[in-house]
Each structure stands twice: as C-alpha cells, then as structure tokens.
Amino acid sequence: MTxxxxxxxxxxxxxxxEYRQAMVDVLTMRxxxxxxxxxxxxxxxxxxxxxELKTGSRPVALAACEFFAGGEKATHLLAKFQKFMPTARRLVYVPVERFRGSVAQLRESLAEGRLDLYLMLPQGARDEEFHTAISETLSDWAQSVNYSEIDGxxxxxxxxxxxxxxxRDFLDRMGLPNTVHAPDSPAGVAALAAAGPDAVMPLLQASNSDEIISNPSNADLGAVLYGRPTDIGEDAVCDLVVVGAGPAGLGAAVYAAxxxxxxxxxxxxxxxxxxGTSSMIRNYLGFPRGIxxxxxxxxxxxxxxxxxARFLAGHQVTGLRIGEGPDGSxxxxxxxxxxRGRTVLIATGVEYRRLGIDALEDLVGRGVNYGAxxxxxxxxxxxxxxxxxxxNSAGQAAVHLSRFARSVTILVRREGLAATxxxxxxxxxxxxxxxxxxPRTVVTDGGGEGRLEWLTLHDVDAGTDERVEAAGLYLLIxxxxxxxxLPNDVARDDxxxxxxxxxxxxxxxxxxxxxxxxxxxxxxxxxxxxxRCGSMKRVASASGEGAGVVPLVHAHLAPDAG
Structure with missing residues (x-):
C-alpha cells in the first residue's frame, strides 16, 4: 500500500x-x-x-520484452500492451546469439515508432553502455510525465x-522541477499569507527560499538562475553578445567561450x-536513441x-545601436x-505565426497553445x-501527445506532409x-467555457465545415x-x-x-x-552555423582587422 x-x-x-530471469537480475541490481x-x-x-497496474494507477516506466519471447515478435507483444501503458518506454532486449538476425526487423519497428530502443543483453555486471541507455530512457520518461519526487x-x-x-513551460524547459498547488492547499495558504493582500496569482516560491514572487515575468524567472543585465557591469564590454539561445546561439556560445x-x-x-520545445529529436548526429x-x-x-559563457534568460532585446559604445562597441x-559587445550574433530564430482567430486567442493557455x-x-x-x-516540430509534438491523448489529429493546408x-x-x-x-483542412473557429472545448474545421476542397470536440490545440505554423x-542598417529580405x-x-x-x-x-x-535568409531550418545546421561564426568573430577582433 502506497x-x-x-x-x-x-x-x-x-x-x-529463456532470458527473462537474466534481464530481471541485471535490472534488479541497478x-x-x-x-x-x-x-x-x-x-x-x-x-x-x-x-492490476492500470486499475491501481501505478505507472509503468519501461516495458522490456525479449526478442521472439513466447514465440511472438516482441514488437507485436509490446503493441498489444500499449493501451495499458501508453506513456511507458518500449525496449526489446536481444541475446547476443540472436542480435545479428534481429537488426533488420527491429530497425523497421524503430522507424515506425513501435519501439523506443533495442539493446543487447549485458555481457557483464558493469556494461555501462547498456545502463546509460536504460538510465537515459527512464529519465526521458520521468521528464515527459512530470514524475519527480523533488519538492522543487x-x-x-x-x-x-x-x-x-x-x-510552467519556462521552468520545465530550464529543467527546474515544479509543482502547482491550489490556493486552499497547505502550501497555497502559507504562500498567500506570506505574499500579502496585494498578491496576484500565480505565485512562485523557489525551492529553498522564503521569497514569494507575484505573477513573475520571464525576466523574474530567468533571474532566479542567471541574474539580471545589471549584474554584467556598466563598463563591461563582451567580445561576443549572442542574441538568441537556440541551437545556433548555443553552438556559438560553446565554441566562442x-x-x-x-x-x-x-x-x-x-x-x-x-x-527546446521538441519532445524528441531523432536525427541529430551522435544520439542514436534520440534526445x-x-x-x-x-x-x-x-x-x-x-x-x-554567461547567460541572461527571460530578457527581451529591444534594440541595437551600431557602434555607439564609447569604444566603438x-x-x-x-x-x-x-x-555592450565588440561583436553581436543575431540568432533569434523564428516564432510561430498567430492564428488570428479572436475566440481562440482568448483561450491561449487554456487549451490553446503556440508551440509544443x-x-x-x-x-x-x-x-x-x-x-x-x-x-518537424508539429510531427514531434503529435508523437509526444499520442502517449497521453486518446487521439491526435494533424491538420495541414497542403496535400500531405512529404514536402515539409x-x-x-x-x-x-x-x-x-x-x-x-x-490534409487540406484549416481551423476557422473554436471556443469553450473557460477553456477550449470545441473547434470548427474547414475542408478547403469541399468547402464544408465540421464542429469537433477538442481539449487541446497546438499551433506550429x-x-x-x-x-x-534590428536597425535598418542590417539588411533583410522581403x-x-x-x-x-x-x-x-x-x-x-x-x-x-x-x-x-x-x-x-x-x-x-x-x-x-x-x-538567416536561406537557412535549412534544422537543429544540426543551426548549431553548425553558430560554430562557424566564431572564426569570423576572431578575424573581426584581430588587431589588424579592417
């Protein structure tokens, strides 16, 4: 009893x-x-x-099935059990003598998403490559279902x-464990008493701190970890100021620093x-199981x-003055x-376009979401x-949501997904x-009492409308x-x-x-x-471009530059 x-x-x-007990022994030890x-x-x-597990609400983190267990394909067994454990990660373990013959079949299952990973049974007590794969998979499961014992x-x-x-999105993406408490809960009552009568919810109480922040801005959230611009110092001049902390900005930061x-x-x-909102990137070099x-x-x-490298999170750049520092920075x-910076990298990326439907804009944060x-x-x-x-962002979001939702429908104006x-x-x-x-379907309306409950979908070719029940709308367009x-000095396309x-x-x-x-x-x-005009719009290319900027920064900062 819990x-x-x-x-x-x-x-x-x-x-x-045949190998079930061997797998149990390996997992039990660790x-x-x-x-x-x-x-x-x-x-x-x-x-x-x-x-019994489903009835008792006990979560299954990992389902490991022996290759050809019980005379059936392991992937078929896992598929049968999927309705019982939709969020569980699925593993096929293969004895060494069957590994060569299993690769072709398991590769197909991985490609079609019926399997999260397959591993050879450990050959010794300290097969750390095996345990690294297991630990990363369990960590991915815990993060995706917000399963944490930490009172963060x-x-x-x-x-x-x-x-x-x-x-919540900010804290989750920064890797900070967080829990939501109702105002009448013990934690809520204590926080409201400490915050005073003028407090505006949501309230935030950082771990190991008595400070209560009323409806914190992104700058307030970022300051918890990295401080504020005033901490940089009035007279400080950086060699490189990177605006944007996506793959391009991070690639530049690692190589420059x-x-x-x-x-x-x-x-x-x-x-x-x-x-950073992508639930799983599977085609990034060096991460065979995805990340x-x-x-x-x-x-x-x-x-x-x-x-x-130093970071400022949650702070919006509002302008750039070219060469107006006392030293020409x-x-x-x-x-x-x-x-101030002697050089600046623009790596702010792109943002999703707004849908422009007032009724749905009013429900952002209440079932309507921009991004994953x-x-x-x-x-x-x-x-x-x-x-x-x-x-890809829409596809990754759909795959992730399918572990939780009863159904996920991808709506695209095009004929299909192949072009994008x-x-x-x-x-x-x-x-x-x-x-x-x-395909060829767009959202034209939606609503609900306090949160999203329904959508109107328009068939572009037939010209017909359909009203559907919907608990969530994720816009990645x-x-x-x-x-x-940016000032006009920095040229842009149309x-x-x-x-x-x-x-x-x-x-x-x-x-x-x-x-x-x-x-x-x-x-x-x-x-x-x-x-950047003409970029590939892929994580790997963006991080490579960021790294490729660093030699140009060195050349610009060289004493004889110009």
Missing amino acids: PPGTRPTPVILVLGA YSAEYEIVAPASMEEAIEVLT TRIIADGPSPDLSRI SEGLDTLVIDQGPIGGQA SGMRLAQRARSQAVRFG HVVELGDDTV AASTSREVKHKDVYVVGGG MSSYLIREIEGNPRITVR GAAPMCSW LGFVLAGADTPWQSWQGGRPPEPFATTVPGIFVAGDI
Missing part, C-alpha cells in the same frame, strides 16, 4: 522466456531501489498484472491561465529556443557555462538596461487534441494508431523572423530574414567582394540559424 501523499513506485515490466521490477511468467499473468519550485494558482502555462572569448548569451525565453530538445539545450548550456538594449507546450500534455490525457502544422516533414517522422506518424493526418529590434554573405545587397560589398558567410551588412554583426 502511503498517503506519496507517489506510487513506478514499474519496470519484463516480458520474456534499479530496484527506485523501481519495482515486475516479471510475469506467462501471457495470462502479464495481462493480469497490467490490468512551488506555483500557487487558482486554475489554468496563460501566465500559468508560460511559467571554449576559445577564450568573453561571451554573453541573451534570450527572451528559456534556454533552447524553439528547438529531447530540452535536454539538448540543457547540455549545451552546461557545456558553454563550463567554458565561461555595439550597444544591445534590453528595455531600460543595456549591454510539453508541460500541458498531461492535461489532455484520454482526450482529443489537434496539431496545426506540417513541419522528415521521412523518419512521417513513417512514425503513419505507424501510430492514435495519430490521424487531415509558419516561421516569422524575430527581428523587429520576409524579414537577415541577409548574409553573397545574399547581401551588392552596394554593401567591399572591393567587389561580398561579406563572409554569416556576416551581415554591418561589420561585426553576424547571423546564424533560422533567422
């Missing part, structure tokens, strides 16, 4: 025959302190165990709101940019900090505050949700019974460049994307030669990532 007020111990389920290892001996017992940052809120969604450049990274939101955008951003941030404006908003996925459990968009989405994601979506794609803060290298107007060329790649029309101002 004591009141505590979470039930998550389960690792082991299915198999994971039995935090997870209960359950290993039914037959299919009948497995069904009974799963029914407390949020006091009286119901869903745009501010609550913003705060590692080469001794005084580097400052600024972002109006949490570290990671738009890519969430949040974890990739956290690792890059830690790497940059290790080399000496560039002045980056953050509202009433400023920081992974923190809301648990709120749509066993409900119907809709994802608007045909890019990676093949691996399309195959995974096609193999997922909970996901449906509706288009790519509007985030560059309203859509607002920043021009660089040979794409710049010929009038800005020196000696008949264009600027270097990633160099803009202003000396010392560079651009990388999705905001």
Whole structure:
C-alpha cells in the first residue's frame, strides 16, 4: 500500500522466456531501489498484472520484452500492451546469439515508432553502455510525465491561465522541477499569507527560499538562475553578445567561450529556443536513441557555462545601436538596461505565426497553445487534441501527445506532409494508431467555457465545415523572423530574414567582394540559424552555423582587422 501523499513506485515490466530471469537480475541490481521490477511468467499473468497496474494507477516506466519471447515478435507483444501503458518506454532486449538476425526487423519497428530502443543483453555486471541507455530512457520518461519526487519550485494558482502555462513551460524547459498547488492547499495558504493582500496569482516560491514572487515575468524567472543585465557591469564590454539561445546561439556560445572569448548569451525565453520545445529529436548526429530538445539545450548550456559563457534568460532585446559604445562597441538594449559587445550574433530564430482567430486567442493557455507546450500534455490525457502544422516540430509534438491523448489529429493546408516533414517522422506518424493526418483542412473557429472545448474545421476542397470536440490545440505554423529590434542598417529580405554573405545587397560589398558567410551588412554583426535568409531550418545546421561564426568573430577582433 502506497502511503498517503506519496507517489506510487513506478514499474519496470519484463516480458520474456529463456532470458527473462537474466534481464530481471541485471535490472534488479541497478534499479530496484527506485523501481519495482515486475516479471510475469506467462501471457495470462502479464495481462493480469497490467490490468492490476492500470486499475491501481501505478505507472509503468519501461516495458522490456525479449526478442521472439513466447514465440511472438516482441514488437507485436509490446503493441498489444500499449493501451495499458501508453506513456511507458518500449525496449526489446536481444541475446547476443540472436542480435545479428534481429537488426533488420527491429530497425523497421524503430522507424515506425513501435519501439523506443533495442539493446543487447549485458555481457557483464558493469556494461555501462547498456545502463546509460536504460538510465537515459527512464529519465526521458520521468521528464515527459512530470514524475519527480523533488519538492522543487512551488506555483500557487487558482486554475489554468496563460501566465500559468508560460511559467510552467519556462521552468520545465530550464529543467527546474515544479509543482502547482491550489490556493486552499497547505502550501497555497502559507504562500498567500506570506505574499500579502496585494498578491496576484500565480505565485512562485523557489525551492529553498522564503521569497514569494507575484505573477513573475520571464525576466523574474530567468533571474532566479542567471541574474539580471545589471549584474554584467556598466563598463563591461563582451567580445561576443549572442542574441538568441537556440541551437545556433548555443553552438556559438560553446565554441566562442571554449576559445577564450568573453561571451554573453541573451534570450527572451528559456534556454533552447524553439528547438527546446521538441519532445524528441531523432536525427541529430551522435544520439542514436534520440534526445529531447530540452535536454539538448540543457547540455549545451552546461557545456558553454563550463567554458565561461554567461547567460541572461527571460530578457527581451529591444534594440541595437551600431557602434555607439564609447569604444566603438555595439550597444544591445534590453528595455531600460543595456549591454555592450565588440561583436553581436543575431540568432533569434523564428516564432510561430498567430492564428488570428479572436475566440481562440482568448483561450491561449487554456487549451490553446503556440508551440509544443510539453508541460500541458498531461492535461489532455484520454482526450482529443489537434496539431496545426506540417513541419518537424508539429510531427514531434503529435508523437509526444499520442502517449497521453486518446487521439491526435494533424491538420495541414497542403496535400500531405512529404514536402515539409522528415521521412523518419512521417513513417512514425503513419505507424501510430492514435495519430490521424487531415490534409487540406484549416481551423476557422473554436471556443469553450473557460477553456477550449470545441473547434470548427474547414475542408478547403469541399468547402464544408465540421464542429469537433477538442481539449487541446497546438499551433506550429509558419516561421516569422524575430527581428523587429534590428536597425535598418542590417539588411533583410522581403520576409524579414537577415541577409548574409553573397545574399547581401551588392552596394554593401567591399572591393567587389561580398561579406563572409554569416556576416551581415554591418561589420561585426553576424547571423546564424533560422533567422538567416536561406537557412535549412534544422537543429544540426543551426548549431553548425553558430560554430562557424566564431572564426569570423576572431578575424573581426584581430588587431589588424579592417
């Protein structure tokens, strides 16, 4: 019996025959302190165990099935059990003698999303590569279902709101454990008493702190970790100021700081940019099991900090004054505050276009979300949700939501997904019974009492409308460049994307030669990532562009530059 007020111990389920006990022994040695290892001996017992687990609300973190267990394909067994444990990660373990013959079959299952990973049975007691894969998979599960025993940052809120969604999304993406408490809960009553009569919810109480922050802004949230612009110092001049902490900005920060450049990274939101909202990126070099955008951003941030880079999270850049520092440096404006840099990298990326339907805009944070908003996925459990968009971000959001929602429908104006989405994601979506794609369909209306309850879908070809029940709408459409803060000196195309290298107007060329790649029309101002005109709009290319800017920064800072 689980004591009141505590979470039930998550389960690792082991299915198999010949090698089942060997797998149980391996997992018990490492994971039995935090997870209960359950290993039914037959299919009948497995069904009974799963029914009991579901009835008792005990979460299954990992389901491990032996290759060809019980004479059936392991992936087929896992597919049968999926309705009992939709959020569980699925593993096939393979004895060494069967490994070669299993690769082709398991590769297909991985590509279609029926399997999260497959591993060879450990060959010794300390097969750390095996345990690294297991630990990362369990960590990914815990993060996606918000399963944490840590009493981290407390949020006091009286119901869903745009501010609550913003705060939770910020904290989740920064990797800060957080829990929401009602105003009449013990934590809520104590926080409200400490905050005083003028407090405006949501309230925030950081872990190990008595300070209560009333409806914190992104700047307040970022200051908890990284401080404020005034901490940089009035007279400080950075070698490189990076505006935007997505893959391009983080790539630049790691390489610039590692080469001794005084580097400052600024972002109006949490570290990671738009890519940080991706639930799972499977085509990034060096991560065969995939990695969430949040974890990739956290690792890059830690790497940059290790080399000496500084960060300002939650602070919006509002302007750039070219060469107006006392020493000719560039002045980056953050509202009433400023920081200076000898060079500046524009890496602000793009933002999703607004849908422009007033009734739905009023429900943002109450079922309507711009971006993946992974923190809301648990709120749509066993409900119907809709994802608007045909890019990789939309596909990743749909796959993630399918672990929680009863159904996920992707709406695209085009004929299908092939023109805008990676093949691996399309195959995974096609193999997922909970996901449906509706081409040539747009959202025209929606509403609900206090939160989203319904949508009107318009069939572009037939000209007909359909009203559907909907608990969630996730909007991932288009790519509007985030560059309203840039002066006209920095040339942009008709859509607002920043021009660089040979794409710049010929009038800005020196000696008949264009600027270097990633160099803009202003000396010392560079651009990388999705905001650059002609970029690939992929995580790997953006991080590579950020790293590619660093040699240009060195050249500009060299004593004989210019």
